[in-house]
Amino acid sequence: MRNLILLFVKYGNIFLFIFLELICLGLVAKYNAAQNEIFINSANIFSGNVYGGVNNFKQYFQLSTISDSLAYENARLRKLLYNTEVNELARRDSLVNQDSALQYSYITSKVINNSINLNNNKITLNKGSNAGISHRMGVVDANGVVGIVKEVNKNFAIVLSILHRNVRISAAVKNKGYFGSMHWTSNDPTVLDLTDISRHANIAIGDTIVTSGYSTKFPPNITIGIIDTFWLDQGDDSYAVEVKLNNDISNLKYVYVIDNLLSQEQKEIEEANKNE
Amino acid sequence: MNNTISRNIVRFCLLILLQVAIFKQVSLAWEYGIYFHAMLYPVFLLILPFRYSKNTIILLGFVFGIVLDLFYSSPGVHASACVFTAFIRPTVLNLIKPQGEYDILHSPAISHYGFVWFASYSAVMLLAHLFFYFAVEAFTFVYIGQILLKTLGSFIVSYFLVILYQFIFNPK
Numbered sequence: 166m167r168n169l170i171l172l173f174v175k176y177g178n179i180f181l182f183i184f185l186e187l188i189c190l191g192l193v194a195k196y197n198a199a200q201n202e203i204f205i206n207s208a209n210i211f212s213g214n215v216y217g218g219v220n221n222f223k224q225y226f227q228l229s230t231i232s233d234s235l236a237y238e239n240a241r242l243r244k245l246l247y248n249t250e251v252n253e254l255a256r257r258d259s260l261v262n263q264d265s266a267l268q269y270s271y272i273t274s275k276v277i278n279n280s281i282n283l284n285n286n287k288i289t290l291n292k293g294s295n296a297g298i299s300h301r302m303g304v305v306d307a308n309g310v311v312g313i314v315k316e317v318n319k320n321f322a323i324v325l326s327i328l329h330r331n332v333r334i335s336a337a338v339k340n341k342g343y344f345g346s347m348h349w350t351s352n353d354p355t356v357l358d359l360t361d362i363s364r365h366a367n368i369a370i371g372d373t374i375v376t377s378g379y380s381t382k383f384p385p386n387i388t389i390g391i392i393d394t395f396w397l398d399q400g401d402d403s404y405a406v407e408v409k410l411n412n413d414i415s416n417l418k419y420v421y422v423i424d425n426l427l428s429q430e431q432k433e434i435e436e437a438n439k440n441e
Numbered sequence: 442m443n444n445t446i447s448r449n450i451v452r453f454c455l456l457i458l459l460q461v462a463i464f465k466q467v468s469l470a471w472e473y474g475i476y477f478h479a480m481l482y483p484v485f486l487l488i489l490p491f492r493y494s495k496n497t498i499i500l501l502g503f504v505f506g507i508v509l510d511l512f513y514s515s516p517g518v519h520a521s522a523c524v525f526t527a528f529i530r531p532t533v534l535n536l537i538k539p540q541g542e543y544d545i546l547h548s549p550a551i552s553h554y555g556f557v558w559f560a561s562y563s564a565v566m567l568l569a570h571l572f573f574y575f576a577v578e579a580f581t582f583v584y585i586g587q588i589l590l591k592t593l594g595s596f597i598v599s600y601f602l603v604i605l606y607q608f609i610f611n612p613k
Binding site for chain 1: 516
């Protein structure tokens with residue numbers, strides 16, 4: 166203890182210097198927009214690389230499950246591919262504008278960091294703007310919706326998971342057409358709340374909830390989950406619905422980032438007619 | 442004793458006033474001003490009395506820098522450069538010793554140790570200060586060329602001002 170005090174006495178000015186310098190640099194990084202951006206980007210590159218390393222190591226132990234899921238995924242994609250071929254063939258001699266034939270393109274990406282036990286959970290992906298990912302794109306996996314891209318740099322992307330308090334996803338009841346908004350309010354990572362379903366709606370436990378396609382982020386009819394319970398609070402004119410998620414956010418490996426090629430067009434026309 | 446403290450307080454205010462009211466405006470008004478920041482204020486740290494302890498000088502540098510940052514609305518940039526300058530001051534003083542030893546009662550000023558000594562001392566300190574300042578301002582070494590260019594340009598202007606200041610006020 167005495168030695169420690171002596172150390173502080175002897176090198177006090179160095180400690181003071183480092184301490185004040187850290188405060189200064191903290192201030193610089195926090196309150197100056199340009200420097201703040203540089204700081205966040207460098208921090209993202211650094212943390213992204215660390216998470217990438219950790220993940221590489223972890224993957225050795227998960228190879229068999231991953232190959233299973235990949236095989237399953239392949240089968241699903243092959244099926245899809247077959248279906249699209251049929252569709253394209255059917256269109257070939259019709260007069261449909263070929264430009265609009267492809268509205269959504271998918272960018273596959275690996276999850277390298279994820280959490281489910283916070284209030285605001287985020288996911289890090291190992292691809293960024295270099296792969297074509299950009300701000301506000303939707304993210305799905307093979308079984309359901311995952312989240313919305315918040316921030317990208319060259320090689321990494323931060324996704325706000327659907328288990329984030331600020332994320333709302335436009336959803337609908339499959340084949341019935343009622344739509345509302347999904348939102349995570351519980352602390353259970355397998356359950357989301359669906360609000361704004363009118364009290365006149367005819368819904369039942371077990372109904373499938375899918376994306377509505379009203380936002381530009383997700384195409385319609387991507388499964389989100391099934392209705393677990395629902396009830397009507399006194400005086401409310403809409404149901405409170407709890408939805409059991411179809412996918413498991415705690416066990417994400419590969420996800421697809423959705424690039425809506427027509428989103429700009431849709432937003433422009435909506436924006437232009439906002440005040441009508 | 443009281444005399445030096447009040448003298449330093451006056452100098453503190455005067456230098457900040459000069460810096461933000463005149464030199465900052467000049468740099469802003471001129472097209473190439475970003476390469477020629479006139480920075481007189483480091484002279485405050487250069488000529489603090491020998492009697493002050495290292496920690497006092499570092500703390501003074503911090504306060505001085507923060508006050509400047511308030512006027513420049515760039516929290517932390519001047520402060521970090523001032524803290525750095527204050528920190529290296531004793532080392533630089535040791536490296537550039539004049540004929541004989543320093544007198545603990547004096548300030549490291551032109552009136553006590555002559556023009557040649559002060560010119561080399563202030564050159565080293567000013568270069569270090571400016572380089573650190575522009576490095577923190579850029580916050581990355583990617584633009585090292587820019588940083589060095591700014592350091593050099595601003596050094597020419599500021600060095601002239603620092604020497605001029607010494608001749609005008611001639612502090613004891």
